[in-house]
Amino acid sequence: MPPNRSPFPPSRQCVLHPVKKKQKQEPSRFLPCPVCHRSFPSYSIHDHVNVCLDSPATGRTQSSPCTTSSLTPCNSESAHLNSEGCDKNFSSTVDVEKDANLDDRLENPPAEQDCINSLLACSSPPEGPLIEKSSAIHLVDSSLHEIADEGDGDARIPDDEALRDVQNTEDCRQTNYVVTASDFVEGPKETEILVPELPQGEEREREAQYTMALPEEYFSDKPGHVLQIFQVQRQSQAKLSMLCKFPMSAALERKPTATVLQPGMVLLRSWLSMDIQQRLVNESQSAVHLFKRPTTASGGKYHLWQMAFGCQWDSKTRRYAPQTRGLRFPAWMYDLGRELAVNASDHTHVYPPGSSFAPDVALVNFYPVKDEELGVVGLGGHQDLDDYCDMPVVSVSVGDSMTFFYRRVPPQSRRKSGVQIVVDESAAKTCKDGDTAYNSEKRIILESGDVLVFGGESRLVYHGTRAVQPGTRPPGLHMVPGRLNFTFRQSNAPRL
Ligand SMILES: O=C(O)CCC(=O)C(=O)O
Ligand SMILES: [Fe+2]
Numbered sequence: 001m002p003p004n005r006s007p008f009p010p011s012r013q014c015v016l017h018p019v020k021k022k023q024k025q026e027p028s029r030f031l032p033c034p035v036c037h038r039s040f041p042s043y044s045i046h047d048h049v050n051v052c053l054d055s056p057a058t059g060r061t062q063s064s065p066c067t068t069s070s071l072t073p074c075n076s077e078s079a080h081l082n083s084e085g086c087d088k089n090f091s092s093t094v095d096v097e098k099d100a101n102l103d104d105r106l107e108n109p110p111a112e113q114d115c116i117n118s119l120l121a122c123s124s125p126p127e128g129p130l131i132e133k134s135s136a137i138h139l140v141d142s143s144l145h146e147i148a149d150e151g152d153g154d155a156r157i158p159d160d161e162a163l164r165d166v167q168n169t170e171d172c173r174q175t176n177y178v179v180t181a182s183d184f185v186e187g188p189k190e191t192e193i194l195v196p197e198l199p200q201g202e203e204r205e206r207e208a209q210y211t212m213a214l215p216e217e218y219f220s221d222k223p224g225h226v227l228q229i230f231q232v233q234r235q236s237q238a239k240l241s242m243l244c245k246f247p248m249s250a251a252l253e254r255k256p257t258a259t260v261l262q263p264g265m266v267l268l269r270s271w272l273s274m275d276i277q278q279r280l281v282n283e284s285q286s287a288v289h290l291f292k293r294p295t296t297a298s299g300g301k302y303h304l305w306q307m308a309f310g311c312q313w314d315s316k317t318r319r320y321a322p323q324t325r326g327l328r329f330p331a332w333m334y335d336l337g338r339e340l341a342v343n344a345s346d347h348t349h350v351y352p353p354g355s356s357f358a359p360d361v362a363l364v365n366f367y368p369v370k371d372e373e374l375g376v377v378g379l380g381g382h383q384d385l386d387d388y389c390d391m392p393v394v395s396v397s398v399g400d401s402m403t404f405f406y407r408r409v410p411p412q413s414r415r416k417s418g419v420q421i422v423v424d425e426s427a428a429k430t431c432k433d434g435d436t437a438y439n440s441e442k443r444i445i446l447e448s449g450d451v452l453v454f455g456g457e458s459r460l461v462y463h464g465t466r467a468v469q470p471g472t473r474p475p476g477l478h479m480v481p482g483r484l485n486f487t488f489r490q491s492n493a494p495r496l
Contacts, residue, residue: 307364310361350455
């Protein structure tokens with residue numbers, strides 16, 4: 001049995017004097033949300049943080065001190081591990097709330113219009129100026145260089161007229177790029193490309209990784225050829241910045257790469273073949289009627305759609321149901337999850353030496369590009385505590401790109417000891433004293449086919465997602481706009 005831990009003082013747990021609802025809601029203390037910085041009663045902050053999507057980009061500086069609030073407070077509901085870390089029996093003792101509609105939905109899939117937005121897989125490839133020969137080119141704002149700084153005589157500045165056209169563009173939902181191809185590259189010398197729907201707001205814009213698609217003519221098979229891209233920034237229209245200058249060979253192929261982001265956390269870029277990606281889309285397509293919008297115990301709603309293969313995760317109790325109901329976990333997903341964990345473990349420790357990962361659940365999140373019901377789409381910062389054990393989380397991205405943010409948690413927070421892993425004043429002090437490694441948020445853009453594995457020292461990394469980037473999914477992928485995220489996990493929920 002897992003220890004019964006609770007953020008409430010012991011007096012509140014007395015079974016002889018059960019806490020009355022009204023009393024329970026009187027906050028013993030308030031904690032600031034690490035994301036939006038508003039204060040919430042300690043008993044409800046966990047629920048809030050899980051669904052909070054206020055942009056941390058606004059108002060947060062790199063040097064802001066780490067406080068207890070930068071760690072996700074947790075409650076007894078999410079502590080279902082024993083001191084060895086992974087309690088193989090916990091789920092059998094857990095009273096998982098029954099999703100009354102699930103069996104019915106399994107047997108009687110609703111009509112298409114009742115499903116989320118529409119079906120996930122679409123019969124035609126995504127619209128837009130997508131290239132066939134290569135995936136889109138990524139322009140990362142950190143590569144912004146003033147032309148003057150660059151001192152590059154070869155930089156081709158578009159003529160005044162072309163520039164004026166770009167500057168006059170008022171529509172803040174698109175950015176105009178003027179692209180000048182170098183002599184090496186066949187195709188029109190200069191063209192203007194509209195990149196739809198970039199994230200809004202100055203801060204977001206500065207940080208965003210823009211993705212644009214170029215017509216095929218812009219590609220040369222000869223490696224080392226250079227494409228020069230210019231952007232007129234909307235914020236200061238007079239400024240012309242060179243965004244990117246790179247060898248064409250880099251754009252021609254996206255080679256799989258493995259990058260250790262921090263101990264225990266590895267990004268396997270471009271790792272999945274299109275076949276596998278499409279198969280993942282199709283598999284979720286077949287269960288599209290099972291997606292629902294998770295809610296927290298206090299009624300907060302997540303800003304995504306979710307379903308699961310294998311055992312179901314209950315967002316209210318934050319527990320996995322025994323694997324009697326819901327969809328079977330397909331054998332090929334088991335193989336895929338295992339293989340990806342092995343790939344990751346070639347680069348960093350994601351599970352203890354000698355053991356092996358045996359996933360039994362795939363949680364599937366769908367983040368549509370636009371969804372009136374969800375409003376802002378994303379997943380607030382959190383730690384994956386509900387299936388916490390020695391095994392990693394293998395996270396796979398399919399569809400449009402999305403920002404993934406993460407931060408390390410102080411070493412004390414990695415203790416396998418239930419609730420205090422997150423509410424730990426002394427850990428916060430260590431942070432305050434200047435250990436910025438634990439303090440700063442990092443961001444990556446997860447693209448279709450990327451795999452992120454976090455285990456070992458990073459198993460409890462604090463993380464979340466925001467800002468799906470429309471039009472960035474691979475041209476060959478048949479899927480509606482949005483991003484699918486599969487997390488293969490070892491829940492150890494019993495098979496009854
Ligand atoms: O969508 C993602 O990349 C993250 C999903 C996630 O963190 C979760 O399901 O716990
Ligand atoms: Fe997570």
